[in-house]
Amino acid sequence: MKKVPSNSKKGGKKAKFQVIDELKSKYPISKICKILVVPRAGYYKYIKNKEKKKKETNRDKELKEYITIIYHQHHKNYGYRKINAELRDKYNLPVSEKLVRRLMNELGLKSQARRDKRKSINGQSIK
Template structure:
């Protein structure tokens, strides 16, 4: 396998026994916290709101970092459309007569 990857054997084994860096540890913790907050919000919160909640919990993190991690994890917030009434039948405006008086029944 080392020959295929063009890596020395000692380098491969050094890599497998290497400790995880502090940066990767922090990122792993952030991923877990972001996923937890996102799922607690019933998948409604985007990166600004998730960032705000994490900061309230004492986690120092930027919104861009949260957005990047959410994108990599495939976490997208659901958008809820507001209800908009399209027809208002309760009005006192004049209603026009049916001038055409079409009958929509076919003979054949």
Template sequence: MKKSRSHILSKDLKSLVRFIEKWCKEYTVSLLCRLLEIPRSVYYFYKNKSLTATEVRNNQLKKKISTIFFDHKQRYGATKIHQVLLKEGISVSLKHVQKLMKQLNLRSIVVKKYRPQRPVQPVVLKENILNQDFSTKTICEKWVADITYIPTKKNGWCYLSSIMDLHTKKIISYTFSKRMTVDCVLQTFNQAKQRYHIPE
């Protein structure tokens, strides 16, 4: 407490009042006021001071912004939240919404759109052997494969190659990769072959 005193004293009076309110359950108000060099009368005055019209409106806006932000799964930034507020008849500038969101420490989750690359080699059409017939009598009779695109914060788009056995409806093999390559798919297929010892 004493070591952080010089840092705390550099803040404005409202911050000091909030600091006392935060720690008054663990320390007495008298001790905190003495350490921060604030008269107790000043603390109680500011604590019980009624909010200004601007502060009341900002608090209402903060609640509204937070509700919109979390209702849209944290994907809406200041621009979209500003548009929602205007549609609801709430007059506020975009800069003010940005300022309040900064105070609330709200940041939208940004996911880059996936842009597929054109294949270098021409696509060769193959015969549809399965032909929508998903019925089976035993395991390893029919497999289906897929590649799932997974957005990640650290590595951007990653890829999950997987194979399902249509008889058991279970994933029997999968490979996770940072790049979508033929090797990734072949690795998944070879794992399944080795596990179930299927013929060539």
């Protein structure tokens, strides 16, 4: 006997919700949901999350611009903590350090690490 594919498989519900999106102009959403055996509330939650992600991506684009400006203004010396502080103080944008760090990683921006100064006495290095 073959296994019957279930709703819980990855992408199963999402694919059904996309089908509902395409067919909603022709048929009532409630009937499509009944045919596809998907809860109507789940579909509306899917739409809400979809809109939320669009808003987040717009905000991320704006933040990426600010981050690159600050990063290059300070000659690549600022890390995510200092950039976050400047976003908060100068631009009045309340953003978490974790978000700034993630966006910097996506942009490939890394602060230049300071080198240790070698200590020497009369030209000889101390170990």
